[in-house]
Amino acid sequence: MFSLKNKHAVITGGGSGIGKAIALLFARQGAFVHIIELNELAGKLAVEEIEQAGGQAKSYSLNVSNQQDVIETFSAIGQIDILVNNAGIAHVGNVEKCTEADFNRVFEVNVKGAYNCIFAVIPLMKKNNGGCMLHMASIASAVGIADRFAYSMSKGAIHAMSMSVARDYLNDHIRSNTVSPARIHTPFVDGFISKNYAGKEEEIFEKLSKSQPIGRMGKPEEVASLALYLCSDEAGFVTGNDYPIDGGFIKLNN
Incomplete structure (x- = not known):
């Protein structure tokens, strides 16, 4: 079960943290992993770790906020069966402590970056008669988190975009879901x-x-395990949903 053999998976921010854990697990399950990383060294080190474990991977130094670069890179990859929109940055502060520059910086990476990847991958998945997208949201998209105004905005947008894609591309056999981790x-x-x-x-x-x-x-590996299920063929009936992985934060933190 949960084999990704013969599948090509693009993982943004795949050089560290949750993204790296997903990249390692997907490669172990047979996927050819394409790591998109702003940090070129982190991407290369992740690829080396995957290859040392017997997997297949390639890294690309890329800023996801640049649409043309994203389109060119995705087109060069060609076959993309899975997209994991994981790249993101944080900002600490309420709205009064969030300058326009802060807001724009978070928006450019977390929202526009995810949009750019979705925009670039849709034609490739339609050509391939389907695919799967998984977008990294957050509990901040469902509940109020103190001093996380810009970050919460961006993660709410991620969830909304995912729902829209799931609805619009049902007939193209493209699934779209979000995962919402706590800390x-x-x-x-x-x-x-x-x-x-x-x-x-x-x-x-x-x-x-x-x-x-x-x-x-939580552990990055725990998020990766949930991601593996949602991106596998076993989850073929799952689309248009959000999956909190939060240690009970949303429902039990009263």
């Missing part, structure tokens, strides 16, 4: 804590972990 322990989290809470790293890490009702942060 996942990635290098980004460690970097955020060390930058903003120097000397209190352990205390803050524990506090953030306990903010999840289940009592810990």
Whole structure:
């Protein structure tokens, strides 16, 4: 079950964190993984790790906010059976602490970047008689998160775009879903804590972990496992949905 043999998967932001975990798992399940990364070194290192494990992968240094570059890269890849829109950036602050430049920066990557990839991949999937898209949303698209105004905006847009694509391309056999993680322990989290809470790293890490009702942060590999199911043929009846993976945050955090 959950074989991705003979499938080509494009994963944006696949060089670290959740994206890398998805790339590693998809390659292990037989997919040829195409990693889209702004950080060229991170992409190359992820490819090396995949190849050392016996998988197939290639990396592309690319800014997803540049539509023409995305179109050219996707066209060069040719066959794309799976798109995982994972690339994204964060911003801490409420609306008063979100400048126009902050807002635009988050929008350019998280919203326009995802749109560019969708726009570029639709013709390829239609030509291939179908495909699957998975977009990384967030619990922030469903509930209010303090000091995450721009980020929440972007993730709400991700969910709305995914629903629209799922509706518009049913007859083209293109599925589209979102995954909404709560706090996942990635290098980004460690970097955020060390930058903003120097000397209190352990205390803050524990506090953030306990903010999840289940009592810990999620693991990138756990998100990857959900992504694998949603992008596999076994999920062929699944489209137009959002899947929280949140340790009970949305329903149990009262």
